Amino acid sequence: MYTTSNITSTGNCYTPILATDLFLSPLSQEPTPKHFYETMRSFIISWYGNWCGTLLVASCLAWQSGVVATAYSSFDEKPPVFDTVAEMKAAMTGTGTWCSDGKFANSNACFLIKSTVMRLNMDWDVAVTRGIACNFLVSTALWLAQLSQEQISKIFSIWICIVMFISSGFEHIVVNQLLCSLGMMIGAKDYGGVTWGDMMGNNFIPVSFGNFIGAAVLAMIMYGCYHRELPEYIAKQKEIHTVKGGDVAIAMDDKAGKA
Protein backbone atom coordinates (compact mmCIF):
# COMPACT_ATOMS: atom_id res chain seq x y z
CA MET A 1 0.00 0.00 0.00
CA TYR A 2 2.58 2.50 1.09
CA THR A 3 5.01 1.07 -1.46
CA THR A 4 2.75 2.19 -4.29
CA SER A 5 2.42 5.59 -2.75
CA ASN A 6 6.17 5.84 -2.35
CA ILE A 7 6.83 4.99 -5.97
CA THR A 8 4.27 7.38 -7.42
CA SER A 9 5.37 10.25 -5.26
CA THR A 10 9.06 9.65 -5.79
CA GLY A 11 8.50 9.84 -9.51
CA ASN A 12 6.82 13.14 -8.95
CA CYS A 13 9.67 14.53 -6.87
CA TYR A 14 11.47 16.91 -9.13
CA THR A 15 8.56 18.86 -10.54
CA PRO A 16 7.47 20.65 -7.37
CA ILE A 17 11.02 21.46 -6.33
CA LEU A 18 12.19 22.76 -9.68
CA ALA A 19 8.98 24.65 -10.40
CA THR A 20 9.13 26.29 -6.95
CA ASP A 21 5.81 24.72 -6.25
CA LEU A 22 6.92 24.65 -2.64
CA PHE A 23 6.29 28.33 -2.23
CA LEU A 24 3.40 28.79 -4.61
CA SER A 25 1.25 25.71 -4.14
CA PRO A 26 -2.30 26.37 -3.00
CA LEU A 27 -2.23 25.03 0.52
CA SER A 28 -5.00 25.48 2.97
CA GLN A 29 -3.25 27.70 5.48
CA GLU A 30 -2.35 31.32 5.09
CA PRO A 31 0.98 32.45 6.56
CA THR A 32 1.03 34.81 9.48
CA PRO A 33 3.90 36.66 11.16
CA LYS A 34 3.15 34.57 14.24
CA HIS A 35 4.65 31.49 12.55
CA PHE A 36 7.98 33.20 11.98
CA TYR A 37 8.05 34.48 15.55
CA GLU A 38 7.22 31.05 16.97
CA THR A 39 9.94 29.46 14.89
CA MET A 40 12.63 31.89 15.97
CA ARG A 41 11.50 31.63 19.57
CA SER A 42 11.70 27.86 19.46
CA PHE A 43 15.17 27.90 17.89
CA ILE A 44 16.62 30.39 20.37
CA ILE A 45 15.10 28.97 23.54
CA SER A 46 15.84 25.35 22.68
CA TRP A 47 19.42 26.25 21.64
CA TYR A 48 20.13 27.89 24.97
CA GLY A 49 18.14 25.28 26.88
CA ASN A 50 20.17 22.50 25.31
CA TRP A 51 23.39 24.31 26.17
CA CYS A 52 22.22 24.73 29.79
CA GLY A 53 21.52 21.00 29.98
CA THR A 54 24.88 20.04 28.54
CA LEU A 55 26.64 22.55 30.83
CA LEU A 56 24.92 20.89 33.79
CA VAL A 57 26.27 17.54 32.68
CA ALA A 58 29.72 18.94 31.96
CA SER A 59 30.14 20.96 35.14
CA CYS A 60 28.30 18.90 37.76
CA LEU A 61 28.22 15.34 36.53
CA ALA A 62 31.55 15.13 34.71
CA TRP A 63 33.95 17.77 35.99
CA GLN A 64 32.93 18.28 39.62
CA SER A 65 32.29 14.59 40.25
CA GLY A 66 35.75 13.81 38.97
CA VAL A 67 34.85 11.17 36.43
CA VAL A 68 36.86 13.16 33.91
CA ALA A 69 40.30 14.10 35.20
CA THR A 70 41.31 17.75 35.17
CA ALA A 71 44.62 18.07 33.36
CA TYR A 72 45.36 21.70 33.99
CA SER A 73 42.86 24.48 34.31
CA SER A 74 43.41 27.93 35.72
CA PHE A 75 39.86 28.17 37.10
CA ASP A 76 39.76 24.73 38.64
CA GLU A 77 39.55 24.72 42.44
CA LYS A 78 40.91 21.20 42.67
CA PRO A 79 44.64 20.60 42.24
CA PRO A 80 45.37 19.85 38.58
CA VAL A 81 47.28 16.81 37.44
CA PHE A 82 50.14 18.93 36.13
CA ASP A 83 51.82 21.79 37.89
CA THR A 84 52.45 23.89 34.82
CA VAL A 85 51.01 24.20 31.35
CA ALA A 86 54.39 23.38 29.81
CA GLU A 87 54.47 20.14 31.77
CA MET A 88 50.98 19.26 30.55
CA LYS A 89 51.91 19.97 26.94
CA ALA A 90 55.02 17.83 27.22
CA ALA A 91 53.10 14.95 28.80
CA MET A 92 50.34 15.06 26.19
CA THR A 93 52.48 15.35 23.11
CA GLY A 94 55.07 12.71 24.00
CA THR A 95 54.66 9.00 23.48
CA GLY A 96 53.76 6.60 26.25
CA THR A 97 52.87 9.40 28.61
CA TRP A 98 49.75 10.75 30.29
CA CYS A 99 47.36 9.89 27.48
CA SER A 100 48.28 6.20 27.56
CA ASP A 101 49.43 5.71 31.16
CA GLY A 102 47.66 3.42 33.61
CA LYS A 103 45.83 1.33 31.02
CA PHE A 104 44.62 4.48 29.28
CA ALA A 105 42.96 5.76 32.46
CA ASN A 106 43.17 9.40 31.42
CA SER A 107 42.87 8.95 27.70
CA ASN A 108 39.26 10.14 27.80
CA ALA A 109 40.42 13.52 29.12
CA CYS A 110 43.23 13.52 26.58
CA PHE A 111 40.72 12.78 23.83
CA LEU A 112 38.40 15.56 25.01
CA ILE A 113 41.16 18.16 25.18
CA LYS A 114 42.62 17.32 21.79
CA SER A 115 39.26 17.05 20.04
CA THR A 116 38.16 20.36 21.57
CA VAL A 117 41.29 22.11 20.30
CA MET A 118 40.72 20.56 16.88
CA ARG A 119 37.07 21.67 16.82
CA LEU A 120 37.81 25.20 17.97
CA ASN A 121 40.45 25.76 15.30
CA MET A 122 38.13 24.63 12.53
CA ASP A 123 37.48 26.75 9.44
CA TRP A 124 33.96 27.99 8.83
CA ASP A 125 33.46 26.12 5.57
CA VAL A 126 34.51 22.83 7.17
CA ALA A 127 32.27 23.37 10.19
CA VAL A 128 29.24 24.34 8.07
CA THR A 129 29.69 21.38 5.73
CA ARG A 130 30.07 18.93 8.59
CA GLY A 131 27.02 20.45 10.24
CA ILE A 132 24.94 20.03 7.09
CA ALA A 133 25.86 16.36 6.75
CA CYS A 134 25.27 15.76 10.44
CA ASN A 135 21.81 17.18 10.68
CA PHE A 136 20.73 15.67 7.40
CA LEU A 137 21.37 12.31 9.07
CA VAL A 138 19.85 13.33 12.42
CA SER A 139 16.72 14.56 10.64
CA THR A 140 16.62 11.28 8.75
CA ALA A 141 16.82 9.50 12.10
CA LEU A 142 13.85 11.48 13.40
CA TRP A 143 11.94 10.84 10.19
CA LEU A 144 12.60 7.09 10.34
CA ALA A 145 11.66 7.03 14.03
CA GLN A 146 8.39 8.74 13.21
CA LEU A 147 7.86 6.31 10.37
CA SER A 148 8.07 3.32 12.70
CA GLN A 149 5.31 2.32 15.04
CA GLU A 150 7.10 0.01 17.47
CA GLN A 151 9.71 1.16 19.93
CA ILE A 152 12.34 -1.34 18.88
CA SER A 153 11.99 -0.17 15.28
CA LYS A 154 12.39 3.43 16.40
CA ILE A 155 15.49 2.50 18.42
CA PHE A 156 17.14 0.78 15.48
CA SER A 157 16.20 3.57 13.08
CA ILE A 158 17.79 6.16 15.35
CA TRP A 159 20.83 4.04 16.06
CA ILE A 160 21.88 3.48 12.46
CA CYS A 161 21.66 7.15 11.54
CA ILE A 162 23.48 8.41 14.63
CA VAL A 163 26.26 5.86 14.28
CA MET A 164 26.65 6.99 10.69
CA PHE A 165 27.12 10.63 11.47
CA ILE A 166 29.25 10.36 14.61
CA SER A 167 31.55 7.69 13.21
CA SER A 168 32.00 9.71 10.05
CA GLY A 169 33.15 12.70 12.09
CA PHE A 170 30.33 15.17 11.45
CA GLU A 171 29.44 17.94 13.85
CA HIS A 172 26.26 18.12 15.92
CA ILE A 173 25.68 21.32 17.82
CA VAL A 174 24.39 19.80 21.07
CA VAL A 175 27.11 17.16 21.19
CA ASN A 176 29.68 19.89 20.57
CA GLN A 177 28.12 21.97 23.32
CA LEU A 178 29.02 19.20 25.75
CA LEU A 179 32.37 18.12 24.35
CA CYS A 180 33.77 21.62 23.82
CA SER A 181 32.52 22.97 27.17
CA LEU A 182 33.93 19.99 29.01
CA GLY A 183 37.17 20.12 27.06
CA MET A 184 37.58 23.80 27.90
CA MET A 185 36.92 23.08 31.58
CA ILE A 186 39.53 20.37 31.89
CA GLY A 187 42.35 22.15 30.12
CA ALA A 188 41.87 22.75 26.39
CA LYS A 189 42.15 26.50 26.81
CA ASP A 190 45.58 26.08 28.36
CA TYR A 191 46.72 23.30 26.07
CA GLY A 192 45.66 24.79 22.74
CA GLY A 193 45.39 28.48 23.57
CA VAL A 194 41.74 28.54 22.52
CA THR A 195 39.17 30.79 24.13
CA TRP A 196 35.46 30.65 24.87
CA GLY A 197 34.99 33.18 22.06
CA ASP A 198 36.61 30.71 19.66
CA MET A 199 34.11 28.14 20.83
CA MET A 200 31.21 30.38 19.91
CA GLY A 201 32.65 31.90 16.74
CA ASN A 202 34.57 29.01 15.21
CA ASN A 203 32.28 26.17 16.18
CA PHE A 204 28.85 26.86 17.62
CA ILE A 205 27.64 29.47 15.13
CA PRO A 206 28.81 27.74 11.90
CA VAL A 207 27.75 24.31 13.13
CA SER A 208 24.30 25.61 14.09
CA PHE A 209 24.01 27.24 10.69
CA GLY A 210 25.04 24.02 8.96
CA ASN A 211 22.68 21.99 11.09
CA PHE A 212 19.80 24.21 10.04
CA ILE A 213 20.70 23.88 6.37
CA GLY A 214 20.91 20.09 6.68
CA ALA A 215 17.44 19.93 8.24
CA ALA A 216 16.06 22.36 5.67
CA VAL A 217 17.42 20.28 2.79
CA LEU A 218 15.68 17.15 4.05
CA ALA A 219 12.53 19.12 4.80
CA MET A 220 12.45 20.58 1.29
CA ILE A 221 12.96 17.23 -0.39
CA MET A 222 10.37 15.42 1.71
CA TYR A 223 7.88 18.26 1.56
CA GLY A 224 8.37 18.63 -2.18
CA CYS A 225 7.81 14.93 -2.68
CA TYR A 226 4.88 14.33 -0.39
CA HIS A 227 2.92 17.52 0.17
CA ARG A 228 0.55 16.62 -2.67
CA GLU A 229 -0.61 13.66 -0.64
CA LEU A 230 -1.49 15.64 2.46
CA PRO A 231 -5.22 15.50 3.26
CA GLU A 232 -5.32 19.29 3.45
CA TYR A 233 -3.84 19.58 -0.02
CA ILE A 234 -6.24 17.02 -1.49
CA ALA A 235 -9.22 18.76 0.09
CA LYS A 236 -8.02 22.10 -1.26
CA GLN A 237 -7.59 20.66 -4.72
CA LYS A 238 -11.11 19.25 -4.62
CA GLU A 239 -12.41 22.63 -3.57
CA ILE A 240 -10.56 24.41 -6.38
CA HIS A 241 -11.57 21.97 -9.08
CA THR A 242 -15.24 21.77 -8.17
CA VAL A 243 -17.33 23.51 -10.79
CA LYS A 244 -19.49 26.26 -9.33
CA GLY A 245 -23.24 25.72 -9.64
CA GLY A 246 -22.95 21.98 -10.01
CA ASP A 247 -21.76 19.03 -8.01
CA VAL A 248 -19.36 17.80 -10.66
CA ALA A 249 -15.71 17.70 -9.66
CA ILE A 250 -13.30 17.49 -12.55
CA ALA A 251 -10.49 14.98 -12.48
CA MET A 252 -7.96 16.17 -9.97
CA ASP A 253 -4.40 15.06 -9.53
CA ASP A 254 -4.76 11.31 -9.67
CA LYS A 255 -1.42 10.74 -7.92
CA ALA A 256 -2.65 12.61 -4.88
CA GLY A 257 -5.69 10.40 -4.65
CA LYS A 258 -3.64 7.26 -4.15
CA ALA A 259 -2.20 8.30 -0.79
Next chain:
Amino acid sequence: MSGIQPGSVSMSLSRRAQFTNPEVLEQFIAGAKKKAQYGHLKLFFLSVLGGLFLGLGALMSSQVGGRWGGTTGQNNLMFGGFGIPFGLMMIVFTGAELVTGNYLMFAILMLHVRVISQIPPTVYRPVRDCLSALLVMYVVVYTTKSK
Protein backbone atom coordinates in the same frame (compact mmCIF):
# COMPACT_ATOMS: atom_id res chain seq x y z
CA MET B 1 -4.88 -20.25 17.74
CA SER B 2 -7.73 -21.17 20.05
CA GLY B 3 -6.68 -18.56 22.56
CA ILE B 4 -7.17 -15.69 20.13
CA GLN B 5 -10.30 -13.73 20.86
CA PRO B 6 -12.73 -12.91 18.04
CA GLY B 7 -11.72 -9.73 16.35
CA SER B 8 -8.09 -9.78 17.45
CA VAL B 9 -6.91 -11.43 14.24
CA SER B 10 -8.43 -8.82 12.01
CA MET B 11 -7.06 -6.14 14.31
CA SER B 12 -3.52 -7.50 14.09
CA LEU B 13 -3.80 -7.87 10.32
CA SER B 14 -4.98 -4.33 9.88
CA ARG B 15 -2.13 -2.98 11.96
CA ARG B 16 0.61 -1.73 9.68
CA ALA B 17 4.32 -2.00 10.36
CA GLN B 18 4.94 1.66 9.64
CA PHE B 19 3.32 4.91 8.68
CA THR B 20 3.53 6.26 5.16
CA ASN B 21 5.71 9.25 4.37
CA PRO B 22 2.78 11.66 3.86
CA GLU B 23 1.43 10.60 7.24
CA VAL B 24 4.80 11.37 8.81
CA LEU B 25 4.80 14.75 7.08
CA GLU B 26 1.37 15.45 8.50
CA GLN B 27 2.52 14.38 11.96
CA PHE B 28 5.53 16.68 11.79
CA ILE B 29 3.36 19.64 10.76
CA ALA B 30 0.94 18.91 13.60
CA GLY B 31 3.86 18.44 16.00
CA ALA B 32 5.43 21.75 15.03
CA LYS B 33 2.11 23.53 15.51
CA LYS B 34 1.82 21.91 18.93
CA LYS B 35 5.36 22.91 19.88
CA ALA B 36 4.61 26.48 18.79
CA GLN B 37 1.95 26.61 21.51
CA TYR B 38 4.40 25.78 24.30
CA GLY B 39 5.10 28.48 26.87
CA HIS B 40 8.59 29.88 27.26
CA LEU B 41 9.31 28.00 30.48
CA LYS B 42 7.98 24.67 29.26
CA LEU B 43 10.06 25.01 26.11
CA PHE B 44 13.13 25.93 28.13
CA PHE B 45 12.88 23.11 30.65
CA LEU B 46 12.14 20.51 27.98
CA SER B 47 15.24 21.81 26.16
CA VAL B 48 17.30 21.48 29.34
CA LEU B 49 16.04 17.91 29.63
CA GLY B 50 17.06 17.28 26.02
CA GLY B 51 20.49 18.75 26.73
CA LEU B 52 20.84 16.56 29.82
CA PHE B 53 19.96 13.41 27.89
CA LEU B 54 22.24 14.09 24.96
CA GLY B 55 24.95 15.41 27.28
CA LEU B 56 24.88 12.22 29.32
CA GLY B 57 25.02 10.24 26.11
CA ALA B 58 27.99 12.22 24.85
CA LEU B 59 29.68 11.85 28.24
CA MET B 60 29.30 8.08 28.00
CA SER B 61 30.68 8.24 24.46
CA SER B 62 33.76 10.09 25.63
CA GLN B 63 34.22 7.85 28.67
CA VAL B 64 34.01 4.68 26.61
CA GLY B 65 34.91 5.69 23.07
CA GLY B 66 37.57 8.09 24.27
CA ARG B 67 39.46 5.24 25.89
CA TRP B 68 38.67 2.42 23.50
CA GLY B 69 40.31 1.28 20.32
CA GLY B 70 43.76 0.79 18.92
CA THR B 71 42.94 2.67 15.75
CA THR B 72 40.98 5.78 14.91
CA GLY B 73 38.37 3.65 13.14
CA GLN B 74 37.62 1.51 16.18
CA ASN B 75 37.64 4.59 18.34
CA ASN B 76 35.15 6.38 16.10
CA LEU B 77 32.85 3.37 16.02
CA MET B 78 32.85 3.06 19.81
CA PHE B 79 32.41 6.79 20.20
CA GLY B 80 29.43 6.94 17.86
CA GLY B 81 27.93 3.54 18.50
CA PHE B 82 27.20 3.87 22.20
CA GLY B 83 26.14 6.86 24.22
CA ILE B 84 25.01 9.56 21.83
CA PRO B 85 22.38 7.32 20.11
CA PHE B 86 21.03 6.42 23.55
CA GLY B 87 20.67 10.09 24.38
CA LEU B 88 18.70 10.75 21.19
CA MET B 89 16.48 7.74 21.86
CA MET B 90 15.63 9.12 25.31
CA ILE B 91 14.84 12.49 23.76
CA VAL B 92 12.55 10.97 21.13
CA PHE B 93 10.68 8.79 23.61
CA THR B 94 10.25 11.40 26.36
CA GLY B 95 9.30 14.28 24.07
CA ALA B 96 12.20 16.47 25.18
CA GLU B 97 13.30 19.32 22.95
CA LEU B 98 16.36 19.17 20.76
CA VAL B 99 17.31 22.18 18.70
CA THR B 100 18.29 20.13 15.66
CA GLY B 101 14.95 18.31 15.74
CA ASN B 102 13.21 21.67 15.91
CA TYR B 103 15.16 22.77 12.85
CA LEU B 104 13.50 19.96 10.88
CA MET B 105 9.99 20.36 12.26
CA PHE B 106 9.85 24.12 11.92
CA ALA B 107 11.47 24.03 8.46
CA ILE B 108 8.59 21.79 7.39
CA LEU B 109 6.09 24.12 9.06
CA MET B 110 7.67 27.12 7.32
CA LEU B 111 7.32 25.38 3.97
CA HIS B 112 3.76 24.45 4.78
CA VAL B 113 2.65 27.98 5.62
CA ARG B 114 4.71 29.48 2.75
CA VAL B 115 6.57 31.87 4.99
CA ILE B 116 8.98 32.82 2.20
CA SER B 117 6.13 34.28 0.18
CA GLN B 118 5.64 36.72 3.05
CA ILE B 119 9.07 38.27 2.77
CA PRO B 120 8.88 41.36 0.56
CA PRO B 121 10.85 41.08 -2.71
CA THR B 122 12.95 44.12 -1.81
CA VAL B 123 14.39 42.12 1.07
CA TYR B 124 14.26 38.66 -0.42
CA ARG B 125 15.92 39.34 -3.78
CA PRO B 126 19.12 41.06 -2.56
CA VAL B 127 19.65 38.37 0.07
CA ARG B 128 19.07 35.61 -2.45
CA ASP B 129 21.41 37.23 -5.01
CA CYS B 130 24.10 37.82 -2.41
CA LEU B 131 23.95 34.22 -1.21
CA SER B 132 24.02 32.92 -4.79
CA ALA B 133 27.05 35.08 -5.57
CA LEU B 134 28.83 33.90 -2.45
CA LEU B 135 28.10 30.28 -3.35
CA VAL B 136 29.47 30.73 -6.86
CA MET B 137 32.49 32.58 -5.50
CA TYR B 138 33.16 29.78 -3.06
CA VAL B 139 32.67 26.90 -5.49
CA VAL B 140 34.36 28.39 -8.53
CA VAL B 141 37.06 30.59 -7.05
CA TYR B 142 37.98 29.33 -3.62
CA THR B 143 37.83 25.59 -4.17
CA THR B 144 39.73 25.78 -7.46
CA LYS B 145 42.50 28.09 -6.32
CA SER B 146 46.02 27.04 -7.12
CA LYS B 147 48.23 26.14 -4.23
